[in-house]
Amino acid sequence: MTSVKSRIGAAVMTALVSAAAVTAIPAATQAQQVESRLFRITQSAKLRVCQYPLYYSISFRNPATGEIEGIDADLAKELAKELDAELEIVESSFATFIADLQADKCDIGMFGVGATLKRAQAVEFSKPYLQTSIYAIVRQDGKVNSWEDIDKPGINVVTTLGSYIEPFMRDYLKQAGFNAISPPATREGELMANRADVVMSDYPTAIKVKDEFDWAKIIEPTEPLRVTPYAYVVPQGDQIWLNYVNLFVDTIKLDGRLKALAEKHQLGPIVAP
The missing domain is CATH 3.40.190.10 (Periplasmic binding protein-like II)
Structure with missing residues (x-):
C-alpha cells in the first residue's frame, strides 16, 4: 500500500514540476518583452536615434536649414513611422556611438555604421543595407x-x-x-x-x-579595398529589438523604400543585396 502511495505521490510531484516549468516559459518571455526597447518605444511613443550629423549623403546637417539630410535621416523617419513614435535625434559620432548606446542615450544608431568584427564585440548589428569599398x-x-x-x-x-x-x-x-x-x-x-x-x-x-x-x-583603388557592410546598430542583449530592426531592413528592401531613398541620395550602386 505504501509503495502504491509513493508511486502516486511521485507522479503527482512530477506533474507539478512539469506544469511549473511550462508556466515559467511564458513568464520569462513576458519579462524579456518588458525589458526590451521595443516595448519601451511603443509605450513611450518615442524613438531615440543616434546620428553623426557630419556624414554626407547619410546624415548630414544642412547648414542652411539646420535639418539632418541623407538616406538614414529619411529611414530614421520611416522607422519612427512604423513604430508610431516621435523621432528624437541624438547627436553622436563614430568615436562615441558605442558608449552612447551602452549608456542608453539612444535606442539605435542609424548613420552608415560599418559592421566590423571588432565593433560586434560591444554592440549588435542588423542585417546590412549598404556596402562599400x-x-x-x-x-x-x-x-x-x-x-x-x-x-x-x-x-x-x-x-x-x-x-x-x-x-x-x-x-x-x-x-x-x-x-x-x-x-x-x-x-x-x-x-x-x-x-x-x-x-x-x-x-x-x-x-x-x-x-x-x-x-x-x-x-578608386586598383581593386576593391576593405569592402564593408553598413548596418544599424543596437545595444547587446535585446534580441526582440534586434529582430524588429532586422524585419524593418527586410521590409524596406522588399517594398522598394530602400532602393528609392538610395537613388535619391545617389547611393544606388551600394545597396546591399
Whole structure:
C-alpha cells in the first residue's frame, strides 16, 4: 500500500514540476518583452536615434536649414513611422556611438555604421543595407593623381576618427603620413585648407564631396579595398529589438523604400543585396 502511495505521490510531484516549468516559459518571455526597447518605444511613443550629423549623403546637417539630410535621416523617419513614435535625434559620432548606446542615450544608431568584427564585440548589428569599398578624395590641382601616388613620403592622408577606415589605413599605409580627424574639424576641411593631400572615405562621402566641390576628384583603388557592410546598430542583449530592426531592413528592401531613398541620395550602386 505504501509503495502504491509513493508511486502516486511521485507522479503527482512530477506533474507539478512539469506544469511549473511550462508556466515559467511564458513568464520569462513576458519579462524579456518588458525589458526590451521595443516595448519601451511603443509605450513611450518615442524613438531615440543616434546620428553623426557630419556624414554626407547619410546624415548630414544642412547648414542652411539646420535639418539632418541623407538616406538614414529619411529611414530614421520611416522607422519612427512604423513604430508610431516621435523621432528624437541624438547627436553622436563614430568615436562615441558605442558608449552612447551602452549608456542608453539612444535606442539605435542609424548613420552608415560599418559592421566590423571588432565593433560586434560591444554592440549588435542588423542585417546590412549598404556596402562599400574605400575611396580616395583629392584636389584636382593636388599632388595625387592616381592610387599609386598615395602611399609615398610627403603625402598626408586623413580620415575620420573612430571610423572603420582608420585602423585599416594605419596598417595599410607604409610611407605616407596619416591622421584621424575628430569633430568639429572635418576631413574635407583639411583637404580644402591644404593640410591634407588625400581623404580616405567610403562611397557616400566621395560622391557627395565631388558633387559639392568643383575642386574634388575621386580616385578608386586598383581593386576593391576593405569592402564593408553598413548596418544599424543596437545595444547587446535585446534580441526582440534586434529582430524588429532586422524585419524593418527586410521590409524596406522588399517594398522598394530602400532602393528609392538610395537613388535619391545617389547611393544606388551600394545597396546591399
